[in-house]
Amino acid sequence: MCAAYTCRTSPDWRGSHLVASCHIPPGAVLLTEAPAATTCGDDESESVEAALAKALLESGRGSDWAARFAAAPQQRGGEAAPPLSDEALRRLCASGVDEVAALAVYDAVRHNAFGLETPLLGVEHGAAFYETAAKLNHSCDPNCLSTRLGGNFALFAVAAIEEGSELFHSYLPPRLLVLPRRARRAHLHFPCRCSRCEAEPEEPPSPLAQLGWPAAHAATAEGHLVGRFSLLCAGGAPREVVAAGAGLLSNAPLVSTLRQRPLAALQVCLPLLASSWQARAMGGADAAADDEGGWCVSLASDLAAAAGVLYCSAVCQRADWPSHRNHCTPVAAVSGSDAAAAGISRLSESEDDGGEDDEVDVPIRRVGAGGGADTETLEQSWERMQASVASGRAQRLDVQYEVLQR
Ligand SMILES: C[S@@+](CC[C@H](N)C(=O)[O-])C[C@H]1O[C@@H](n2cnc3c(N)ncnc32)[C@H](O)[C@@H]1O
Incomplete structure (x- = not known):
């Protein structure tokens, strides 16, 4: 050359x-x-x-x-x-x-x-x-x-x-390149003039962003919250984790993001490897099989962070609550008609009383690979995944969801 x-x-x-x-x-x-x-x-x-x-x-x-x-x-x-x-x-x-x-x-x-x-x-x-x-x-x-x-x-x-x-x-x-223009702008010290920024319309300030709700959630025309997360409960060996990550490529929206933005692919791989090493430090495959000690790993960390902290089971969620409550953005802070329209108040109440039995039970519409949608609760999603994990293989769960109005 x-x-x-x-x-x-x-x-x-x-x-x-x-x-x-x-x-x-x-x-x-x-x-x-x-x-x-x-x-x-x-x-x-x-x-x-x-x-x-x-x-x-x-x-x-x-x-x-x-x-x-x-x-x-x-x-x-x-x-x-x-x-x-x-x-x-x-x-x-x-x-x-x-x-x-x-x-x-x-x-x-x-x-x-x-x-x-x-x-x-x-x-x-x-x-x-x-x-x-x-x-x-x-x-x-x-x-x-x-x-x-x-x-x-x-x-x-x-x-x-x-x-x-x-x-x-x-x-x-x-990881920041998968964010929309307004969110990327916050991380640059100059107004970006690149071709992607010039082509991407400036998103109108979202009412949810004004409420401090994560930017990766978008309201649909009907006013529903739409989010997407990928979550992995992986085996203990790097190759299992990477194989599970490769499986992520069956997630159509993510694939199209990765195709357009090859750098995003790296960001998907790095947390995978990190989680694999963390898993090994925690006892490898045994950790994944342990009902009490399952560990939760986010793949597309920005999306997961934006969606809140995601847990593979109510057991993990409860176990993390004493620490998570210290930095949790209280959903209760989102109040008024926007919150009601978003149907998130019940999540707030159940998380906030900190009791033994609190469980997140937000109804979601699960969008399957074929585009068909059925409704299940987050809890049911976790159960599905736990069943997969119990089968002994590295598993992931990709869910694109709408939080339904109540
Ligand atoms: C490391 S310098 C890059 C070289 C620069 N073009 C020069 O003349 O020295 C970084 C500066 O270039 C400008 N810059 C780089 N990429 C840009 C972009 N996509 N849009 C607008 N300004 C940019 C910004 O002013 C930034 O602070």
Whole structure:
């Protein structure tokens, strides 16, 4: 393959950006880059950005270097890291660096640095500056996947890219790419101009969102709440878990999401593997077979989180309640006609009295693979799944549901 990309500059929001210099097949490795500097962010007295600027200044980078990364006027603003405080500037200059250089390097960092996080847990552990990767713009429907391995940056094509097309990766973690535009926007520090955002209508503020109800729930024209979740009670071995995850591909709405957004597929796999390891730590296959100690795992974690915490059984739900009640968004907070229309008040009452016998018993309409719908309660769904788990195989339960009006 030819040198995969060239750097171009345009006067619009794209500023400096990377463009394919030939046809690129999916899967091609386009860039691997060591950082110009990294920081592990363990000094609580300064921000990771200030620490990174300090490391760059100490390696001899100054104003001339920083000018290559200065944000174009149309890219300024937004909510990137805050400007440098006087105290932080004083500390940066303590080693003899002049103020102009310190401010310029800090500015380059605040608009171009990458956070470093652990792949599975998503724990932030520092930041890094990559000189070439800094030129990559963001898209919510990216044609490239970037990853940080150790402190290094790697970029892969996830689609065929035509010569002359811009290379985009996502500044957002894959799990957030399945969210609608408004929800994604909250995680970016600039108004996104990518083709997906430009094409997606801005959703009108949902009455449910105003009530603090999760964004992944949408009200149908009839005013019902619609949600979707995938839940896995898996066996103890990674291959069982991954096989069950592959089974998820029979879920038509999810498949279409994954086809359109290949990065979302990664996010489905990572929790699967994490859950598998967790299962092993908890005693492997025996844990799954144990009526009292079954464990609950969400697959598409954003959807599951949005749907509330999902349990494989009333036993698990009760067991978790002492801890869950501390961070539960009380459904009781959703009051008035919207709540009544959504038919969620009974869920609130049954969850909130905390007694031994509380069970979530929301009627749902289950939408089967063939599109036919029948009605069952969540409790009946859990029972179905428990029966599957008792059969000894890794099982999952995918339910697309409407909460029916009462
Ligand atoms: C790491 S820089 C990317 C390179 C940048 N084009 C340049 O000229 O330096 C990140 C900045 O580019 C802009 N940017 C990147 N992707 C964008 C997008 N999809 N929509 C709007 N602005 C974007 C934002 O201003 C963001 O803070």
